[in-house]
Amino acid sequence: MKRYCLALDLVNDPALITEYEAYHQNVWPEIKDSITSAGITSMEIYRFGNRLFMIMETDGSFSFARKGEMDALNPKVQEWEQLMWKYQQAIPGARSGEKWVLMDRIFKLEE
Template sequence: MRYCLALDLKDDPALIAEYERYHEKIWPEIDESIRSAGITNMEIYRIGPRLFMIMETDDTFSFDRKAAADAANPKVQEWEALMWRYQQALPMAKPGEKWLLMDRIFAL
């Protein structure tokens, strides 16, 4: 399955550069948490402060299971707190929401 998600960064060139540096080599525990959730491929693109994530998953993936596993993983919680220094919710996000699932409106 393919999922596309969006999130914004704080519009500060220095913070954006730091965020990108963290993603040049993510922590091994974060890599493991992504892969063990059934995510087989993940890419993040940026234009200005807007981020776009493409996530490919296998049949074992579930957003609810991933959220529960992340909540129970102190290293993931540490990473998420660190990343939130650079990120900001999209204007339409509900309190506590970060990455928002996008709707596909066209396919060729």
């Protein structure tokens, strides 16, 4: 298992944030299928203000390149991503067109 943590900002508009959260209370089944079929075994998204933080746990079959290829060939994922971009904005420091940005772990408590 490997864990990835990513960040993204939402457009700082309370009505849009409410809509975004509503979509995530009823994620389309095709989107859930695309996530699990890519080797993502667990995914959580947290929000503070307009900042989002995602935690993904993956199995050995997962890679960002493979997920990107699968998503590019999936019309329903493309539809979802286009819809979500209405609510999302690039986080400071993101490359052009980049949505979720991979975060670097700087601390881990080891016992």
